[in-house]
Amino acid sequence: MxxxxxQIELWNGNSGERWVRYRxxxxxAFGVLSASAMVRLNAQTGERVIDVGCGAGTxxxxxxxxxxxxxxxxxxxxxxKLARCAQLRTAHIPQVxxxxxxxxxxxxxxxxxxxxxRFGMMxxxxxxxxxxxxxxxxxxxxxxxxxxxxAANKNGWHADLMSVVLxxxxxxxxxxxxxxxxxxxxxxxxxI
Amino acid sequence: MSERLYLEEILSASxxxxxxxxxxxxxxxxxxxxxxxxxxxxxxxxxxxxxTEKQTPETQQAIRAGLTEFxxxxxxxxxxxxxxxxxxxxxxA
Numbered sequence: 656m657x658x659x660x661x662q663i664e665l666w667n668g669n670s671g672e673r674w675v676r677y678r679x680x681x682x683x684a685f686g687v688l689s690a691s692a693m694v695r696l697n698a699q700t701g702e703r704v705i706d707v708g709c710g711a712g713t714x715x716x717x718x719x720x721x722x723x724x725x726x727x728x729x730x731x732x733x734x735x736k737l738a739r740c741a742q743l744r745t746a747h748i749p750q751v752x753x754x755x756x757x758x759x760x761x762x763x764x765x766x767x768x769x770x771x772x773r774f775g776m777m778x779x780x781x782x783x784x785x786x787x788x789x790x791x792x793x794x795x796x797x798x799x800x801x802x803x804x805x806a807a808n809k810n811g812w813h814a815d816l817m818s819v820v821l822x823x824x825x826x827x828x829x830x831x832x833x834x835x836x837x838x839x840x841x842x843x844x845x846x847i
Numbered sequence: 848m849s850e851r852l853y854l855e856e857i858l859s860a861s862x863x864x865x866x867x868x869x870x871x872x873x874x875x876x877x878x879x880x881x882x883x884x885x886x887x888x889x890x891x892x893x894x895x896x897x898x899t900e901k902q903t904p905e906t907q908q909a910i911r912a913g914l915t916e917f918x919x920x921x922x923x924x925x926x927x928x929x930x931x932x933x934x935x936x937x938x939x940a
Contacts, residue, residue, distance in 0.1 A: 687873040786861030793940035811930035812875040819913045
């Protein structure tokens with residue numbers, strides 16, 4: 656029997672569908688933070704890049720433009736609805752490939768120049784296993800660039816909204832996701 | 848253990864080196880403009896979405912009203928943004 660990661664199960668439920676529907680608004684919300692990460696990535700013509708948690712494909716489009724037809728971008732997302740959306744949006748760009756799967760298990764040749772993620776690295780049940788596996792896809796000297804949320808109390812868009820919602824609900828919400836789910840830090844979830 | 852140290856430990860244990868962790872503070876725009884759009888965005892994407900989805904229609908209406916009041920109070924013209932804080936992490940394989 657296969658154990659399905661609860662996070663993957665959740666994303667393949669209503670969360671993924673909502674993110675597809677509100678993809679433009681989500682890009683607006685995270686646009687400035689995303690831009691900082693893209694500057695740090697500094698993808699160059701001809702480079703090969705992995706985009707983990709590529710979502711609806713916006714970051715794939717940006718990276719594909721930077722690396723050009725001589726380069727290659729592979730996007731990975733565990734949510735089938737988001738991966739399908741990304742596939743449709745990038746179908747006209749030959750240097751883009753989208754994989755629907757678990758980044759912890761995906762097998763990539765050790766030929767990539769960079770590993771990128773916009774808030775897609777916080778969902779691993781075992782982060783060290785996932786990062787080790789993804790690192791296998793990088794050539795020696797390949798670079799890693801990603802964003803994760805800081806603690807919930809530093810993110811008004813999380814804390815302020817929850818202060819509005821929580822008085823109306825009886826159950827205790829699941830704790831914010833962390834880079835390591837069983838860790839004691841409060842790295843905030845990329846919101847589901 | 849600080850968040851920075853925690854991140855460094857995960858990356859080090861995963862085989863990465865030369866880790867750099869930058870503190871990035873930027874506003875998170877809520878919706879495409881206006882209070883109604885901000886409420887819809889909050890109800891569909893973000894920490895409130897999954898929680899609200901599981902509630903009764905009456906409770907969902909109460910949450911919607913609460914969010915409308917909240918966003919009306921923080922709106923600055925059509926643009927509604929809330930504080931955001933992220934770590935921008937880079938390292939080398």
